[in-house]
Amino acid sequence: MAAAKKSRIKAVAMLSGGLDSSLAVKIVADQGIDVVGVNYNTGFCLTDHRRRMAGLGRPQNSGPLRNEALRAGAQWRIPVEIVDISGEYLSIFTEPKHGYGSAVNPCIDCRIFMLRKTRRMMEDLGASFIVTGEVLGQRPMTQMPWTLKLIERESGCGRLILRPLSAKLLPPTLAEEKGWVDREKLYDFQGRSRKPQMALAGRLGLTDYPQPAGGCCFLTDKNYARRVRDLFEHSGKESLSAAQVLRLKVGRHFRLNSRAKAIVGRNEGENLFLKDNAEGTFVLDCPEVPGPLTLVEGKPLPEDVELAAGIAARYSDGREREQVKIEVASPDGGHRVICVPPLGSPRADKMRI
Numbered sequence: 303m304a305a306a307k308k309s310r311i312k313a314v315a316m317l318s319g320g321l322d323s324s325l326a327v328k329i330v331a332d333q334g335i336d337v338v339g340v341n342y343n344t345g346f347c348l349t350d351h352r353r354r355m356a357g358l359g360r361p362q363n364s365g366p367l368r369n370e371a372l373r374a375g376a377q378w379r380i381p382v383e384i385v386d387i388s389g390e391y392l393s394i395f396t397e398p399k400h401g402y403g404s405a406v407n408p409c410i411d412c413r414i415f416m417l418r419k420t421r422r423m424m425e426d427l428g429a430s431f432i433v434t435g436e437v438l439g440q441r442p443m444t445q446m447p448w449t450l451k452l453i454e455r456e457s458g459c460g461r462l463i464l465r466p467l468s469a470k471l472l473p474p475t476l477a478e479e480k481g482w483v484d485r486e487k488l489y490d491f492q493g494r495s496r497k498p499q500m501a502l503a504g505r506l507g508l509t510d511y512p513q514p515a516g517g518c519c520f521l522t523d524k525n526y527a528r529r530v531r532d533l534f535e536h537s538g539k540e541s542l543s544a545a546q547v548l549r550l551k552v553g554r555h556f557r558l559n560s561r562a563k564a565i566v567g568r569n570e571g572e573n574l575f576l577k578d579n580a581e582g583t584f585v586l587d588c589p590e591v592p593g594p595l596t597l598v599e600g601k602p603l604p605e606d607v608e609l610a611a612g613i614a615a616r617y618s619d620g621r622e623r624e625q626v627k628i629e630v631a632s633p634d635g636g637h638r639v640i641c642v643p644p645l646g647s648p649r650a651d652k653m654r655i
């Protein structure tokens with residue numbers, strides 16, 4: 303009788319599909335709770351990006367190309383909803399109330415935003431609490447005792463959040479107090495070592511999960527952050543478009559001057575990606591020799607476009623020629639062909655962002 307009552311309790315789990323959140327889901331599901339996973343697409347997920355690049359015919363590396371949240375959901379037999387928050391997320395990224403981490407990662411605001419969404423989903427589904435894979439002390443920005451509290455408070459989720467991996471080190475939450483989950487069957491993991499989680503994964507039969515050490519978010523990447531800061535400085539945050547942010551993910555970037563920058567594709571996949579996201583830019587192509595697709599964004603003067611053409615020529619198979627022919631398509635639909643000498647390395651390297 304008691305078991306039947308317990309099985310009606312539902313929880314929504316924030317599921318990235320990494321080791322920690324996969325374990326958290328399994329621990330709670332094993333206590334007879336109906337768990338529904340939610341996975342948020344911020345637009346900055348490295349794995350999603352790699353999958354997209356692979357779809358363009360050129361995987362950037364040999365990393366996993368599947369959606370890890372769906373993989374975890376399939377393994378534990380729980381439904382997973384993928385929610386696209388990339389549009390709304392732009393303002394979190396540009397104006398985080400709690401600032402950035404070591405790169406341009408607004409992790410505190412990000413967690414608050416996602417938890418608010420999860421709470422709404424919890425209410426819509428008639429679920430009773432929220433599960434996360436957070437581990438006390440694992441991440442300096444969001445998983446210290448005081449930041450956990452701050453995030454609980456500002457998200458409005460408070461004691462609704464159960465963190466099964468560290469629950470024994472934290473005050474009892476609603477799910478424990480109500481007896482929906484047995485606190486004794488939760489864990490006391492803390493710190494950056496993943497060894498306890500790996501051992502638990504072994505015990506639970508979880509062998510197929512992404513490497514815990516791998517980065518998963520563009521916003522924590524130092525190279526990406528450098529490009530973001532350059533864009534904020536020269537274009538401002540207010541008029542930032544989604545396409546501009548997308549373009550930061552690929553290619554070689556060159557700051558030509560305060561008016562304009564150039565982005566040069568590094569392979570066929572990046573050329574296609576840039577072509578798909580060329581909105582508002584000058585598009586430069588090499589018609590006579592194999593070469594990169596190059597975009598010029600900002601408010602370039604004709605000499606800026608020629609400078610970018612010189613950079614494009616440098617990365618083309620015509621780099622040893624005196625002149626390389628470059629086709630230029632402008633945002634207003636104009637079209638012209640110019641011949642430029644490939645730009646020398648020292649000058650181009652100086653402009654590299």
Ligand code: SF4
Pocket residue numbers: 344407408409410412413519521522
């Ligand atoms: S690394 Fe930070 S900004 Fe990126 S998804 Fe995680 S919490 Fe959000």
